[in-house]
Amino acid sequence: MGWRLRRKKKDMPGGLWTKCSACAQMIYTKDLQENQAVCTECNFHHTMHGRRRIEITADPGTFQEHFSDLQPKDRLGFVDSIPYTEKIAKAQEKTGNADACLAGLCEIGGHPIALAVLDFSFMGGSMGEVVGEKIARTVELAEGKGIPVVIFSASGGARMHEGAISLMQMAKTCGALQHYRERGGFSISVLTNPTTGGVTASFAMVCDMTIAEPQALVGFAGPRVIQNTIRQDLPEGFQRSEFLKDKGQVDLIVSRNEMRDKLALLLSYAENRPKATA
Amino acid sequence: MAKKKTKTSSPAALPFEQPIEDVRSRLTELEELAAQTTHDLSEELAFYRERLERLTNEIYSELSSWNRVQVARHPNRPLTTDYISNICDDWVELFGDGVFGDDSAMATGLATIGRHKVLLIGQRKGRDTKERLACNFGSAHPEGYRKALRKMKMAERMGLPIVCLINTPGAYPGVAAEERGQARAIAENIHEMFGLKVPIVCLVIGEGGSGGALGIAIGDKVAMMENAWYSVISPEGCASILWHSAEGKEKAAEALKLTASDLLGFGIVDEVVPEPVGGAHAHPKDAMQIVKGKIESWLDELLAMPADLMLEARYQKFRHIAQVQSSVESQALGAASHRGVDTPASRLASPSEIHGEG
Numbered sequence: 001m002g003w004r005l006r007r008k009k010k011d012m013p014g015g016l017w018t019k020c021s022a023c024a025q026m027i028y029t030k031d032l033q034e035n036q037a038v039c040t041e042c043n044f045h046h047t048m049h050g051r052r053r054i055e056i057t058a059d060p061g062t063f064q065e066h067f068s069d070l071q072p073k074d075r076l077g078f079v080d081s082i083p084y085t086e087k088i089a090k091a092q093e094k095t096g097n098a099d100a101c102l103a104g105l106c107e108i109g110g111h112p113i114a115l116a117v118l119d120f121s122f123m124g125g126s127m128g129e130v131v132g133e134k135i136a137r138t139v140e141l142a143e144g145k146g147i148p149v150v151i152f153s154a155s156g157g158a159r160m161h162e163g164a165i166s167l168m169q170m171a172k173t174c175g176a177l178q179h180y181r182e183r184g185g186f187s188i189s190v191l192t193n194p195t196t197g198g199v200t201a202s203f204a205m206v207c208d209m210t211i212a213e214p215q216a217l218v219g220f221a222g223p224r225v226i227q228n229t230i231r232q233d234l235p236e237g238f239q240r241s242e243f244l245k246d247k248g249q250v251d252l253i254v255s256r257n258e259m260r261d262k263l264a265l266l267l268s269y270a271e272n273r274p275k276a277t278a
Numbered sequence: 279m280a281k282k283k284t285k286t287s288s289p290a291a292l293p294f295e296q297p298i299e300d301v302r303s304r305l306t307e308l309e310e311l312a313a314q315t316t317h318d319l320s321e322e323l324a325f326y327r328e329r330l331e332r333l334t335n336e337i338y339s340e341l342s343s344w345n346r347v348q349v350a351r352h353p354n355r356p357l358t359t360d361y362i363s364n365i366c367d368d369w370v371e372l373f374g375d376g377v378f379g380d381d382s383a384m385a386t387g388l389a390t391i392g393r394h395k396v397l398l399i400g401q402r403k404g405r406d407t408k409e410r411l412a413c414n415f416g417s418a419h420p421e422g423y424r425k426a427l428r429k430m431k432m433a434e435r436m437g438l439p440i441v442c443l444i445n446t447p448g449a450y451p452g453v454a455a456e457e458r459g460q461a462r463a464i465a466e467n468i469h470e471m472f473g474l475k476v477p478i479v480c481l482v483i484g485e486g487g488s489g490g491a492l493g494i495a496i497g498d499k500v501a502m503m504e505n506a507w508y509s510v511i512s513p514e515g516c517a518s519i520l521w522h523s524a525e526g527k528e529k530a531a532e533a534l535k536l537t538a539s540d541l542l543g544f545g546i547v548d549e550v551v552p553e554p555v556g557g558a559h560a561h562p563k564d565a566m567q568i569v570k571g572k573i574e575s576w577l578d579e580l581l582a583m584p585a586d587l588m589l590e591a592r593y594q595k596f597r598h599i600a601q602v603q604s605s606v607e608s609q610a611l612g613a614a615s616h617r618g619v620d621t622p623a624s625r626l627a628s629p630s631e632i633h634g635e636g
Contacts (some may be wrong), residue, residue: 076535117304165599172599175472220489
């Protein structure tokens with residue numbers, strides 16, 4: 001459940017050149033940014049910041065942020081190398097966000113939806129009570145308005161620093177989605193690199209439709225945990241989107257530059273869904 | 279499985295139990311002696327019995343979080359199979375997920391517990407090496423979770439309440455498990471359990487290891503045995519992430535706040551089921567009878583509720599667990615320590631409150 005996936009140099013700092021963590025090629029940073037953090041050499045879809053994700057997904061100017069004032073709390077008094085409260089403060093300073101989820105209302109191809117995006121740059125996109133609460137509220141917002149919900153995931157899983165409280169976010173988010181589905185909801189989950197642990201084992205896998213970005217690492221246990229358990233090399237392409245598609249775990253793979261159009265198309269197919277009966 | 283009585287003495291004593299074990303063996307010697315001699319040893323016997331009780335009480339009233347993890351994993355602690363043979367009548371085991379295979383780590387079957395006919399789902403660890411291997415040490419594969427869900431849906435159609443006994447170090451992290459969709463299997467169970475229109479009671483009888491536990495732990499009543507643990511990660515897993523070794527497991531157990539009274543305080547469990555002093559492993563039959571009584575009364579309570587209200591209450595409970603609030607909302611509510619529906623902060627249990635009527 002470790003949110004602490006090995007931090008590769010994928011944050012794209014201010015340097016002129018960025019080394020692609022997948023193909024090791026040096027890419028002109030500006031090209032990489034213009035290509036939505038997709039490697040121009042090998043097409044690897046790098047992890048991207050939540051705000052930027054919203055920019056390239058929502059119709060321009062339509063995003064209205066909600067629930068941005070929810071603040072994480074250190075209910076356990078958790079201390080590892082530094083207290084959890086300091087960790088939160090650092091992540092907030094780094095990202096400018098209160099926690100690892102951004103949420104709100106927007107349109108995609110003119111379809112009004114509720115949108116939630118996990119931000120990997122905030123403590124590995126890990127889910128504590130704020131993330132769980134925001135996902136649940138986003139789903140409720142969609143339920144109230146009778147619109148679809150789209151959730152982008154990028155997360156190492158449940159946030160260890162919140163113990164069983166973070167585990168319960170898996171229950172909370174799945175419960176909200178079940179409640180919503182019973183009342184005519186329609187949900188799309190988009191799995192991006194990386195999505196593992198308690199996020200995969202909850203809301204990211206119970207939406208009506210599951211999309212993955214190419215080559216995204218998606219799994220329950222992290223590859224290192226599995227390797228430590230079985231003490232064998234992992235198969236080629238293990239836990240990547242294409243592998244998941246082969247194994248019947250995702251509905252389709254959509255590359256980043258086609259995502260907005262494809263989501264708009266998929267949403268248009270759900271326009272005539274039966275409305276809430278409850 | 280039924281061997282625990284024959285070896286109550288040494289191999290199973292936990293390090294912190296050693297003083298208890300010493301007094302117990304003295305007492306046993308004395309009892310043997312008393313049986314052979316005509317001398318009246320009743321005074322000595324009474325002394326050692328009293329001492330044994332006092333020492334057990336003392337030690338068990340001051341268990342650390344790590345001690346509780348040790349008790350939860352004690353080799354003589356009652357397992358799902360023991361509950362099946364001790365508190366269930368007319369057990370009919372049912373197998374298979376209907377698609378891929380059967381998973382011995384997840385026992386499912388029809389059972390009669392006192393006055394109630396139920397579907398019992400229990401994570402199975404196995405007692406000896408052969409059983410443990412067959413049950414994968416209590417770590418289920420996706421087919422285990424799918425098997426549980428398939429039987430739960432069947433129970434819903436049959437109008438049977440569901441009893442889930444949770445005891446797993448975690449869902450299995452392996453290649454085959456990933457290939458067959460471990461994450462989705464767990465997620466779907468959590469999701470679907472919110473919609474099942476029959477009462478569900480969940481009891482963590484030993485280890486509540488993360489998503490692997492939660493995959494059968496959405497219920498109208500969620501309870502823990504006094505010496506069970508339940509958290510997002512095992513103490514060893516937490517220690518290896520934080521300090522790159524399992525050495526810090528004691529510290530991690532403390533930091534994770536994973537004991538039954540911690541979780542009662544957070545409002546994550548509704549009730550803590552007391553164990554006989556000295557732990558369920560020392561008095562397995564008594565411990566299982568307490569559980570049986572609890573399950574019967576929980577089911578009485580839940581079966582009296584209209585299904586729609588029960589479902590809404592089930593959802594609201596998990597929806598508002600350890601509720602976070604926006605700053606605006608908390609201002610509106612004043613500085614009082616409001617934490618959402620039904621999770622008063624004051625429920626942090628002291629040992630005497632642990633039995634809580636929930």
